[in-house]
Amino acid sequence: MIQLFHVYKTYERDTPALVDVSVTVERGEFVFLAGQSGAGKSTLLRLLYAAEQPTAGQILVNNVNIARLGSAGVSAMRREIGVVFQDFRLIPWYTIYDNVALAIEVAGRGRGMIRGRVLAWLEHVGLAHKFRAYPRQLSGGEQQRVAIARAMVIDPILVLADEPTGNLDPEITMDVIALFHEVNARGTTVVFATHDRSILQSHHKRIITLAKGRVME
Amino acid sequence: MGYFAVKAARNFSRNLLVNGICVATIAIAVFIFSATLLLFLNASAVVEHAARGNRLIVYLRDTALPVDVERVMLALRAQSEVESVEYTSKDRALADFKRSLGPAAGLLEGLEMNPLPASVDVTLKPSAGGLRAVEALAGRVSAMDGVESANYGREVFERLERFMRFLHRLGIGVAVLMVLAVIFIVANTIRLNIYSRREEIEVQQLVGAGGWFIRAPFLMEGAMQGLLGGLLAEMLLLAAYAVVAGAGRSLVTPFGEIRSQFLSPAALAGFAAASTVLGGLGSWLSLGKHIKKFIPQ
Ligand SMILES: Nc1ncnc2c1ncn2[C@@H]1O[C@H](COP(=O)(O)OP(=O)(O)OP(=O)(O)O)[C@@H](O)[C@H]1O
Ligand SMILES: [Mg+2]
Numbered sequence: 001m002i003q004l005f006h007v008y009k010t011y012e013r014d015t016p017a018l019v020d021v022s023v024t025v026e027r028g029e030f031v032f033l034a035g036q037s038g039a040g041k042s043t044l045l046r047l048l049y050a051a052e053q054p055t056a057g058q059i060l061v062n063n064v065n066i067a068r069l070g071s072a073g074v075s076a077m078r079r080e081i082g083v084v085f086q087d088f089r090l091i092p093w094y095t096i097y098d099n100v101a102l103a104i105e106v107a108g109r110g111r112g113m114i115r116g117r118v119l120a121w122l123e124h125v126g127l128a129h130k131f132r133a134y135p136r137q138l139s140g141g142e143q144q145r146v147a148i149a150r151a152m153v154i155d156p157i158l159v160l161a162d163e164p165t166g167n168l169d170p171e172i173t174m175d176v177i178a179l180f181h182e183v184n185a186r187g188t189t190v191v192f193a194t195h196d197r198s199i200l201q202s203h204h205k206r207i208i209t210l211a212k213g214r215v216m217e
Numbered sequence: 218m219g220y221f222a223v224k225a226a227r228n229f230s231r232n233l234l235v236n237g238i239c240v241a242t243i244a245i246a247v248f249i250f251s252a253t254l255l256l257f258l259n260a261s262a263v264v265e266h267a268a269r270g271n272r273l274i275v276y277l278r279d280t281a282l283p284v285d286v287e288r289v290m291l292a293l294r295a296q297s298e299v300e301s302v303e304y305t306s307k308d309r310a311l312a313d314f315k316r317s318l319g320p321a322a323g324l325l326e327g328l329e330m331n332p333l334p335a336s337v338d339v340t341l342k343p344s345a346g347g348l349r350a351v352e353a354l355a356g357r358v359s360a361m362d363g364v365e366s367a368n369y370g371r372e373v374f375e376r377l378e379r380f381m382r383f384l385h386r387l388g389i390g391v392a393v394l395m396v397l398a399v400i401f402i403v404a405n406t407i408r409l410n411i412y413s414r415r416e417e418i419e420v421q422q423l424v425g426a427g428g429w430f431i432r433a434p435f436l437m438e439g440a441m442q443g444l445l446g447g448l449l450a451e452m453l454l455l456a457a458y459a460v461v462a463g464a465g466r467s468l469v470t471p472f473g474e475i476r477s478q479f480l481s482p483a484a485l486a487g488f489a490a491a492s493t494v495l496g497g498l499g500s501w502l503s504l505g506k507h508i509k510k511f512i513p514q
Contacts, residue, residue: 075422075425075427076425077425078423080425081425089416089419089420090420091420106421106430107425154424
């Protein structure tokens with residue numbers, strides 16, 4: 001699903017964020033991306049959904065070289081990938097329903113189908129009754145569940161999560177991770193970045209560790 | 218299309234103050250232009266009416282002898298384009314003038330002599346050919362013995378024509394300003410809206426929205442601002458017209474009474490459409506310039 005070959009990333013005139021990273025993630029795998037703050041976890045994920053271009057090296061996502069994608073190709077690729085962040089990134093003036101529906105609407109699908117799927121996912125994360133509410137009316141954990149519903153509602157082939165539990169208390173963290181396990185069980189590849197040791201220890205999955213931009217697997 | 222229109226309408230109402238100011242400013246710009254056009258339209262109706270003029274007043278010299286008057290009358294009646302001829306003596310002229318003064322007529326009591334000339338009122342046949350025929354006849358009559366002058370409102374007509382040329386130039390200038398103003402106002406408002414919605418744009422991109430998916434609501438919003446501004450301007454214009462001229466009321470002019478007229482439905486529709494297109498154009502220009510920061514090309 002993901003192949004990186006000798007990837008380097010240096011932000012403008014800075015010390016490198018990624019150095020000679022070569023990693024493979026198989027289809028259907030669940031991997032944790034570990035490493036201390038500043039190790040390059042977010043940078044690696046941003047390369048995967050083409051928010052950044054690598055300084056050197058090749059990246060294949062679903063067998064497509066993302067360096068060769070034009071902006072239309074990047075958009076098309078993102079419609080198959082779900083991304084979840086620590087800070088949720090919900091649109092404040094969209095209702096919960098509209099926030100989730102947006103992910104399908106960008107693909108220009110029919111309305112009836114959108115409604116059914118959005119409500120099914122909101123039901124699944126336990127927020128169907130709040131579909132008319134706005135993000136600020138929800139707790140952090142609830143907002144993160146909305147963001148996860150948005151990522152999952154498109155039936156993504158790949159889910160990228162950048163410390164999605166960073167702002168949540170331990171109990172809710174378990175619920176959220178369970179959701180990722182569940183979509184993984186249905187065949188979606190998951191890359192989950194975190195620096196929380198307790199998460200890494202309590203789930204027996206492959207861990208890719210970054211330190212100062214290098215892979216320490 | 219409907220999806221984006223709903224989105225644009227929602228965005229519009231979310232930023233009601235900024236968008237409202239934008240619409241009001243567009244309305245002022247369109248109002249100024251359409252008011253100039255309306256003025257031009259009515260003034261040209263007066264000119265047209267005047268050009269169809271069929272009246273000539275021939276003033277006679279005080280020294281003219283009755284035979285001269287008789288000869289002038291006969292000559293005028295002999296003209297094929299003349300329909301009727303009516304003589305007004307000096308005394309009649311003074312009496313008419315006194316009557317028109319009403320209670321103020323006492324002012325004329327001390328008058329030792331009658332300052333008003335005798336005159337002949339000539340009406341031409343409708344088929345005569347309008348102002349040109351009147352002008353030609355005036356030229357011939359002026360040369361006759363006993364005739365002081367032949368008046369057919371020439372100065373007023375010429376002044377009116379000059380005013381029309383001025384209005385024409387003004388209209389073109391105002392039109393150019395209106396076009397630039399609407400584009401500029403919308404472009405500026407859309408710029409503000411792009412920045413105030415950058416979170417939305419970023420999330421849209423994250424979930425794989427294409428450039429058009431992101432741009433379309435802004436384009437429609439600009440067009441909507443143009444349309445609303447145009448319609449508001451037309452309502453203002455109609456209100457102003459009702460106050461100033463009253464629907465269908467007559468305008469009193471030196472060439473007789475003329476019915477005032479409002480812009481045609483086609484012109485009104487044209488204004489609204491033009492304003493809509495200009496709004497869309499303003500939005501498009503703004504998107505070209507500012508959305509790059511949020512959508513990598
Ligand atoms: N946009 C940027 N411009 C310049 N430098 C950046 C940028 N983003 C990240 N960096 C640098 O790249 C390095 C890796 O950052 P990155 O955000 O990938 O770390 P991280 O592992 O996600 O850390 P954290 O756990 O704190 O989120 C850091 O040294 C950071 O300062
Ligand atoms: Mg990070």
